[in-house]
Amino acid sequence: MPELVAAHTRLFLLEQLRVPVGLLASSLFPAISMVAFVVPFAGDDPKAATMATGSMMFFGAMAGALINLSITVAQDRELPWNPYLRTLPAGPLPRFTGRILATLAGTLVSIVPVLLVAAFLTEATTTPLRLLLGLGALVVGVVPFMLMGLFIGSVMAAKGAIAASQVLFFPMAIVGGLLLPPAMLPDFVEVISPYVPTRGVAELLWTVTAGTTPNAVALISLAGWTVVTAIAAAWAYRRDEGRRFS
Amino acid sequence: MTVLARAIEVSRRYGDVLALDRVSLDIRAGELVGLLGPNGAGKSTLINLFVGLRRPTSGVVELFGGSPGDPVARRGIGVTPQETGLPETLRVGEIVDFVSAHFPDREDRGELLARFGLGDLVRRQVGGLSGGQRRRLAVALAFAGKPRLVFLDEPTTGLDVKARRTLWEGIRSFHEDGGTVLLTSHYLEEIEALADRVVVVGSGRVLADDTVRAVRDIVGVRRVSLVAADLPELPGVLGAERVDGRVNLMTTDPDRLVVELVRSGTPFSGLEIRPTTLEEAFLTLTTKESAHA
DSSP, rough: OOOHHHHHHHHHHHHHHHSSHHHHHHHHHHHHHHIIIIIHHHHTTHHHOOOOHHHHHHHHIIIIIIHHHHHHHHHHHOOOOOOHHSSSSSSHHHHHHHHHHHHHHHHHHHHHHHHHHHHHHSSSOOOOOHHHHHHHHHHHHHHHHHHHHHHHHHHHHHHHHHHHHHHHHHHHHHHHHHHHOOSOOOHHHHGGGGGHHHHHOOOOOOOHHHHHOOOHHHHHHHHHHHHHHHHHHHHHHHHHHHHHOO | EEEEEEEEEEEEEETTOOOEEEEEEEETTOOOEEEOOOOTTTTHHHHHHTSSOOSSSEEEEEEETTTTTTTTTTGGGGEOOOOOSOOSSSSSSHHHHHTTHHHHHHHOOHHHHHHTGGGGGTTTTTGGGGGGHHHHHHHHHHHOOOOOOEEEEEETOOOOOHHHHHHHHHHHHHHTTTOOOEEEEOOOOHHHHHEEEEEEEETEEEEEEEEHHHHHHHHHHHHEEEEEEEOOOOTEEEEEEEEEEEEEEESHHHHHHHHHHHHTTTEEOOOOOOOOHHHHHHHHHHHHHHHHO
């Protein structure tokens, strides 16, 4: 089984590497946002710059998980390669795991440019331990968005998946406080913000980067979202298999 | 002889369409079986059931005594992907390695590619292959895991004569080493060149299951077309239809039919005798079947 997971992960990674535009997009996007918004407005304040770096890293990771995954899953479903894979002697698990691992690898690559901008152009500071904790929070936090991507990709055609994932992505990023600190958002946004999964991840990242006390409601809702998206993704995956392969 | 794959009274329905209607079929070890039939006859559905892509609506499908849905049972089979779906950005060698990784017993990569005339393309990306090369790669993948039974769905469609011969050689050498093959094709010539046993399917049923020679006699049907009001009972008529005032009679012996027609003294005009296409021959078989039913 580990050998099969490795084979599937390798295949996904190779495909990602051969079309580097996708990887580039999800890494340059947050890096450019860093240069445009964080460097001029918060670059000189170590605490604000560090917090913003955490948010931007997650912004990129979330794009990779939600948008890229929903599109690639939807596109792969439309190719005859997909049913062929089901004739190979393996269950669905190696492919599923391989996809998750390859997406995580892409996520880790996509945050490097943000880290470089933060290190060279701002006063953001951190320690190796905090950086590791931050990466841990990032990996945990990106899971519900991957599951959301899997769900969308499994229930929609590629064109619909592109639209749906974008439509979800930006409001969640803004309402969760990834682009602007929540204090700067309108009051009604601050009321709904803790119930959006992005806010929970942001709280975790701010705790690690700036030592703030995380909002308990946001963390509980993040855990809830993870469970809900897991159930939805598993349901959509089975439904798709059942519809086309029963 | 050991039965490797078996369908017992299998029906498969897609909504209102009955794609397979109580089909029973045994594939025994060492056989090279040709599956012949027009589009929509149920060939692909039957293969999809054997390789675990679909489940029967009723009846039982067995693979090596187990269920095709069980990955362990599928270790012994090889399947050809549609070449249009091969991942464009991957290299030939990478795809072979990936498929091989699923099987406990693997074919040597260089040897496999050489056998299908792809020896010097290991590092080529799929996107840069010609249509024929993709087709051969797709067929080669069916043999990557040293299968006991391979399913080849239209393996040479769209290939030129030379590439087709190369592929035939590959399939033949696998069969000579004891491998079992289930092959579908539009080309009677291809089935004749490779198979010992032919199964003809039409409208979801097995219409004939016999040697190549016997099936060839069935499909060696001629169409005798003429204008006539009423026809007497004529010998060897497999099927008859009226189209635009003409009567079309299907027969394997047009000479005898015409002799009998003239002897009967029935007035007729506009006599034509034409060979039928494979498609028409299948239709004859199909209508004959429904006439008996």
